[in-house]
Amino acid sequence: MKPKHNIELQRKICLDFGADLGSELCKEVGLLMKECPECKVYYDTMQRSIKLYKVTENECELPEPVSERLFKVLNLDKMKRDL
């Protein structure tokens, strides 16, 4: 367990709940993180799994053949990306 991340973690949890950073809910979250290491692991692993998905599901370039077919279906002339 790494308490150094507690403040950042507390901030993230507050934002997740849509709560203001100075709110009672946020203060309680801060206390919970101090007193409940399992809660911190629970939240930390959840955040890291989302982060991993953001990396693996990152945006890819539209494949050229897909783009060509799209313009054909729409009966449009393809423009250059930078005009």
Next chain:
Amino acid sequence: MTIEETPELIQAARDGDRVVQSQLVTMYSGRIYNLGLRMLRNNEDAEDMLQETFIKAFQKIESFKGSSSFYTWIYRIGVNIALGKLRKQSKMQVAYSIQEPDFENLHGLEISDWPDYIETKVSDEEFRQALKVALDDLDEKYRSVFVLRDLEELSTARTAEILKLSESNVKVRLMRARLFLRDRMSTILKREGWLV
């Protein structure tokens, strides 16, 4: 110079200006395709969704009032087309559907902390594939929320509006999706010996 979405540009598209319509396709087709990939999980369906989205958008462009950006409007069309496809697929697959995961019991699983080097595993193709399969396995109603909230980074309110759900329902589904994926990831990490 990169094209910008202006009221004049949208009006020209509405008036049937083919050059401007082509510019809009160039501007947004990549993002709509990626949305399709994330929601539908395969290239063919994403391409179908992409084509249907632009066909529908240009057919209905008269109804676009400009209260939001054109991208927001077309994005919503895209999500609705993807959801329609997912619903059709789930009806077709009903005979083979696996039981919905027991989300309540996911809370009870023992939680182990993950070592710092886990993030480096994303370069491992096998690990990436395992993550993809986990997301594929997540029921559509949870996956859509996860994709819109966590991957597309829409707000809870906007996700609720697009999916026609209450905000609290979005939160519940998102939490279940995250729990499911986190637990599947823990299982993968344990199986590969990366987690004690």
